[in-house]
Amino acid sequence: MEKITKNKTNVKALTGGYAVAEAWRQIEPDVMAVYPITPQTTIIETYAKMKADGKVATEIVQVESEHSAMSATIGASAAGARAVTASSSQGILYMAETLPVVSGLGLPIVMSVSSRALSAPLNIHGEHGDVMAVRDLGWVQIFAEQVQDAYDDTIIALKLAEEINAPVMPIMDGFHTSHTTERIEILDDEVVKKFVGERKVQQSLTDFENPTTFGTLALQNTFFEFKLDQEKVMQKAKIAYKKICGEFFKISGRKYSLFEAYQLEDATSVIVIMGATAGTAKDAIDKLRLKGKKVGLLSVKLFRPFPYGEIGKALSHISKIAVLDRAISFGAFPPLYQDIVSSVYHSHSRKPDLVSYIYGLGGRDTMQKDIEKVFQDLAEGEISSKIKYLT
C-alpha cells in the first residue's frame, strides 16, 4: 500500500514515513547518504524506490554505518551540495560523534528522525530517548504531532537550516507517527520547490578560486569564541523559525509556532508535552472540558533552541503544571521538565505547582485515561518533587 491515492486537491492517505519521503521528493536534495539497515526508517526505503523509479535525481550514497552516513553528508554539504539523511535510535547514537561536527562547521544538514528507544534491552519502539541524548549538540530540534506536521516540518526544516547555516532535526514519534496512515494535504511540487529555493552557498570546499578551511584547529585562544558564535546562531534560529512558519502559512494555510497552546487561556491545570501524544491529550482535554474542568495543554514544537521566555509567559497564569516526558534521564529530572522549570522560574512571580511524569517508554501506549489521571492528580493536589511514571 505504498502508492498514493490522490484526488485533485492533493489530499492523500500516507504514513508519516512516506509523507516525509514525499516532502524530500518535492525538495529533491542533491545528496542523501544512508545506512539502510535497522533501525532505519521507512523514509529511506521509500525515497530509494522513488530514485529507482526515476522520480528524483538525488545521489543516494549507501554507506557502511550511520557514522559514515553523517560523515558523507558532511562532506557533500561542505562541498556545497544540499545534503540530507534520516536515522533513528541506535543509528543516531552511532553517528553522535559527527553531530557536533555538523553544527560546529555550520552546515545546513537536515536529518529526518523517527524517534525510538535505545538498547539495551533491544526494543526500537517509539519514545524520545534517542533525540534527547543528542539534544545539546547544536542541532535545531522540531517535534511533530501528526503525519501532516511531519511533512510540513521537513519543508520548514530545510529552509530554516539553509537560512541560519545550522543543522535541523525534524522529529516524529517512531511508529505512532511514522507507521500510521493519516489523511494529509500535500503542496504542489512547484510550490515546495519555490519555497525552499536553491541553497545559497557562502563557502564551499569545491570553490577552488576561494579556498576555505573547514574544521580548523582552534585552541584555548579561539575555541570559546567559536562556541559563543554557535550559541548566537541558535538564538537566531528561534526568530528565523517563527519567520519561516509565517511564510509557510502563506503557502499552506497551516499555522505553526514555537509551541501550540490548546485550551490554555482560561486553564488552571495544564499538561506540557511534545510529539504524537499531544493528540491523545487534546481528546482527553475535550472530554474533561465537557465536565467543566479548566484544563489545557502546551505542546512544545521547537525544543532546541528552547523558547524559555515565550513558554514561561504562556504559562505565567497557570497554577498547576504537569510536564510529560517520553524519555528518562537516569538519576535526574527528565529533559522537558527541566526546561519547563527554567522557563517558569524566570517568568512566574508566584511559584506554580510543578510535577514531572514519564510516559510511553519503549513504545508503551499512553491512553486518554492516563492523561485524565494526570489531571486528576493535579486536581487532588497529588503534586510533589517525585517523578511519576505512567506505566
Next chain:
Amino acid sequence: MKQHKDTFEIIFFARGGQGAKTASELVAHAAVAEGKFVKAFPFFGPERSGAPTKMFLRISDQKLRTQEPVTDPDAVVVMDETVIGSQDIAKNLDEHEILVINSKRESEEIRKEIPHFKGRIYAIDANGIASRITGASNPNMVLVGQLLKITEIVSLESTAQVFRGVFLEKIGKDLTEKNIQAMEAGYDSF
C-alpha cells in the same frame, strides 16, 4: 448497520501474512478519497509470518487526534479463527456491534466460543471464496467486501478504484480484477 457516531473504529485480527495491513489501509485510503479522516496503524508487536497481528482503523468526518490503540471497536474483522483462543476478539463489542469472521462454520457455532458477545456474527468462508475467484486463499478482500456491505463506512466503488490505483502496476490487470471480484463476492454474499 450504519455509521452511528462521530468516529467509526475497527480492529482487524489476523496472522502475519494474511493481508490485514493491506485490508485496513485499503479501507483507509478509500475513506480519504471520499473526503474522510483516518488513522490506520498496526499493533506494534514483533512482525513474524504466522504470529497473531492486530490492525486498528479509525474513520471520521472530523480530524482525528488520539494516538491510543482502539479498545472499544464498532466492528471487528477476524481473518483467522484460530486466534480466538489467544485473543479476546469480542472485547467491548456490544449487542449493536458486529463481528465479521473468516470461517466455514455457522455463526451460532462460533458464538459458543465467545458467549459474552451478544451482537451479530457474520461468518463467511473467505478463504474458499477467494481461492475460487483468485486462485489464492488470501481472505482479506472478501472480508473487506463483507465489512463494507454491513457497515457502509465507504463505498465499494471507491474501494475498488483505490485498489486499482495501488495494485494495477504491481500485480497486473488480471489479478487486480480478480481481487476486486473477490471483494464484490464478499459484498454480495451478505
